[in-house]
Amino acid sequence: MNPAVLIASVYVFALAAFLGYQVISRVPPLLHTPLMSATNAISGISLIGSLVLAGAAAELPKAQLPAHILGFVAVTAATINVVGGFGITDRMLKMFGKRKPQANPAKEAAK
Amino acid sequence: MTLTSYFMEATYLIASILFILALKKMSHPETARRGMFLAEGGMFAAIVGTLVGAHIVTWVWIIAGLALGSIIGAWMAVSVPMTAMPQRTALSHAFGALAAALVGVGEFLVHANEMTVVTRGALGFEVMLGALTTTGSLIAAGKLQGVIAGKPIQFRGQNALNLIIFLSMTASFFYFWIHPEAVVFFYAMLGLAFVFGVMLVIPIGSADMPVVMSLLNSYAGLAAAATGFVLSNNVLIIAGTLDGFSGFILSVLMCKAMNRSITNVLFGGFGAVIAEATSNAGGVMREISLDDAAMQLAFANRVVFVPGYGLATAQAQHACRELGELLEGRGVSVKYAIHPVAGRMPGHMNVLLAEANVPYSSLYEMEQINPEFPSTDVAVVIGANDVVNPDARDNPKSLIAGMPILEVDRAKSVIVLKRGQGRGFSGLENPLFFKPCTTMLYGDAKSSLSHLAQAVQHV
Numbered sequence: 300m301n302p303a304v305l306i307a308s309v310y311v312f313a314l315a316a317f318l319g320y321q322v323i324s325r326v327p328p329l330l331h332t333p334l335m336s337a338t339n340a341i342s343g344i345s346l347i348g349s350l351v352l353a354g355a356a357a358e359l360p361k362a363q364l365p366a367h368i369l370g371f372v373a374v375t376a377a378t379i380n381v382v383g384g385f386g387i388t389d390r391m392l393k394m395f396g397k398r399k400p401q402a403n404p405a406k407e408a409a410k
Numbered sequence: 411m412t413l414t415s416y417f418m419e420a421t422y423l424i425a426s427i428l429f430i431l432a433l434k435k436m437s438h439p440e441t442a443r444r445g446m447f448l449a450e451g452g453m454f455a456a457i458v459g460t461l462v463g464a465h466i467v468t469w470v471w472i473i474a475g476l477a478l479g480s481i482i483g484a485w486m487a488v489s490v491p492m493t494a495m496p497q498r499t500a501l502s503h504a505f506g507a508l509a510a511a512l513v514g515v516g517e518f519l520v521h522a523n524e525m526t527v528v529t530r531g532a533l534g535f536e537v538m539l540g541a542l543t544t545t546g547s548l549i550a551a552g553k554l555q556g557v558i559a560g561k562p563i564q565f566r567g568q569n570a571l572n573l574i575i576f577l578s579m580t581a582s583f584f585y586f587w588i589h590p591e592a593v594v595f596f597y598a599m600l601g602l603a604f605v606f607g608v609m610l611v612i613p614i615g616s617a618d619m620p621v622v623m624s625l626l627n628s629y630a631g632l633a634a635a636a637t638g639f640v641l642s643n644n645v646l647i648i649a650g651t652l653d654g655f656s657g658f659i660l661s662v663l664m665c666k667a668m669n670r671s672i673t674n675v676l677f678g679g680f681g682a683v684i685a686e687a688t689s690n691a692g693g694v695m696r697e698i699s700l701d702d703a704a705m706q707l708a709f710a711n712r713v714v715f716v717p718g719y720g721l722a723t724a725q726a727q728h729a730c731r732e733l734g735e736l737l738e739g740r741g742v743s744v745k746y747a748i749h750p751v752a753g754r755m756p757g758h759m760n761v762l763l764a765e766a767n768v769p770y771s772s773l774y775e776m777e778q779i780n781p782e783f784p785s786t787d788v789a790v791v792i793g794a795n796d797v798v799n800p801d802a803r804d805n806p807k808s809l810i811a812g813m814p815i816l817e818v819d820r821a822k823s824v825i826v827l828k829r830g831q832g833r834g835f836s837g838l839e840n841p842l843f844f845k846p847c848t849t850m851l852y853g854d855a856k857s858s859l860s861h862l863a864q865a866v867q868h869v
Contacts, residue, residue, distance in 0.1 A: 378479020386487025
C-alpha cells in the first residue's frame with residue numbers, strides 16, 4: 300500500500316466514523332435490536348473480500364488450494380450473515396410497522 | 411484500469427451510499443424497513459460488481475459457498491424465534507468476524523511476500539480482532555442459549571493469565587510485523603487471539619450481556635474495516651466502520667444505563683457470589699391472590715407493565731399483550747416501561763412486545779415514564795429485578811448504586827410477577843419486594859398473565 304492510498308483510506312475511515320456517530324446516535328432505543336442486526340448484515344460486506352479469495356488466482360501456486368478453501372468457508376460465513384441478517388432484520392421491522400392492536404388476524408390464527 | 415474494474419468500483423460507491431442512507435432511515439420505525447431494502451440493493455450491487463470485476467478464475471468454491479450460506483442464512487432468518495434473538499445476533503457476530511479473520515489468513519497465504527509494513531499492520535489487526543471476536547461471540551451465544559452456564563466463570567489469577575495471553579498475542583503481532591518471514595508468529599498470534607476471545611467472555615455474567623453483545627458487534631465491525639485497509643477497499647472500510655461505531659455507541663449507552671464502566675463489566679465478574687454485600691432488607695413479602703390482583707388491575711385508571719428478562723424466558727409477551735388489551739377495553743390506560751438494559755441485548759424487550767402486536771406508541775423509555783409512576787395505580791413487574799431495585803437509588807453501598815432505575819416503587823401499588831422467592835440473577839436482595847405497596851404473584855409469568863386475563867374478564 301503506498302502512502303497516498305493509506306492517507307486516502309484513513310480519511311475514509313475517519314469520515315465514516317464521524318458519519319456513523321451522527322447517523323446512529325439518532326436511532327431510537329426502540330430499534331436497537333434491529334439496528335444491531337442490520338449493521339451486522341451490512342458488515343457482511345466482507346463477503347466481497349471472501350469472494351475474491353475463493354475465486355481469484357493466487358500468485359503462489361501452492362497457496363492456491365488453501366486460499367480457495369479458506370475463501371469458501373469465509374464466503375459461507377459472510378453469506379449466512381448477509382442473508383440471515385437482512386432476513387431477520389426485515390422480520391423484526393415488519394413487526395414495528397404502523398398498525399392498530401389486533402389488526403393482524405393471520406398471526407392470531409397462527410397461534 | 412479496465413472497464414470491468416471501473417464498473418466494480420462504481421458498484422462499491424453505490425453500495426456505500428445506500429448503506430449510509432439505510433442507517434439514516436433507521437431513525438424511525440416507519441421508514442426503517444424501506445431503508446433496509448436500500449441496504450439489500452447496495453449489497454447485491456457490490457456482490458455483482460465483485461463477480462464481474464475481480465478477475466475470478468474458479469467459480470466452484472464461490473457458488474458452493476454462496477449456496478450453502480444462503481440456505482443456512484435463510485433457514486435462520488425464517489426459523490429463529492424472537493426470544494432467541496440475542497443468541498442469533500451473537501452467532502452472526504461470530505460469522506462476520508470469522509469471515510474477516512479467514513480473509514486475513516488467506517491474504518497472508520497469497521500475498522505475504524509483497525506486503526508493505528502498513529498492510530501487514532492492518533492484517534494483524536484484522537486477524538486478531540476477527541479471531542477473538544469469533545470465539546468470544548461463540549461463548550456469548552452459548553451462554554445466552556444456556557449451553558454454557560450463564561454464571562461468570564472465574565478462578566484465581568484469571569486477570570493475570572488474561573494479561574499474559576494478551577501480551578503474548580501482541581508480542582507475536584509485533585514480531586511478525588517487523589519480521590514477515592517469521593511465519594510461525596503469525597499463526598501464534600492467530601491461535602492466541604482465539605484463546606483470548608474465550609477468556610474475555612467466560613468471566614462475564616449473563617446479565618451483562620447487553621454490553622458484551624455491543625462490544626463484540628463493535629469488534630466485528632472493526633475487523634471488517636481492517637480488512638478494508640488490507641485490501642485497499644473503501645466500501646469495506648465504510649461498512650465496517652459504521653458497524654464498529656454502532657456497536658461502540660451501543661456499548662456506551664448500555665454502560666451508562668448500568669452506571670458501570672466498560673472495564674468494570676469486562677473484568678468485574680459481576681453476578682458472582684456477592685450476597686454478603688446486600689442490605690438486609692427486613693420484612694416479609696406479601697403474596698397476592700390472582701382474583702385480588704385482577705380486581706386491582708380492573709379498577710385501576712393507569713397501569714404500567716415493566717417487562718424484564720423473565721418475560722422472554724417465559725415467552726409471556728403474547729399473554730402480556732392480551733391482558734393489556736383487556737384492560738384497555740375496560741378504559742384503563744396501559745403503558746409499557748422499557749429499561750435500556752432489560753433483557754439480554756439492546757432493545758430486546760421492544761422486539762418481543764412488537765412481536766406480540768403491542769403498538770410501539772405504547773412503549774415508553776425510562777426517562778419518559780419515570781415521572782408518571784407517582785400517578786400510576788398499578789405497576790406490574792414481569793420478570794424484572796435489578797432494573798426496578800430501589801437500592802440503586804437509595805443505598806449508596808449497594809453494588810448497583812447509581813444505576814438508573816424504573817421507579818416503580820413510587821406507584822400506588824406494585825404487583826411483582828416472579829417465578830419463586832429466590833433472588834434475581836445478580837444475587838442482590840431487592841427491597842422493592844418488601845415495601846408495603848408491593849405484592850407478589852408467584853408462578854410462571856405466562857400462565858400468571860393469562861390467568862389474570864381470565865380473571866379480569868370475570869370481574
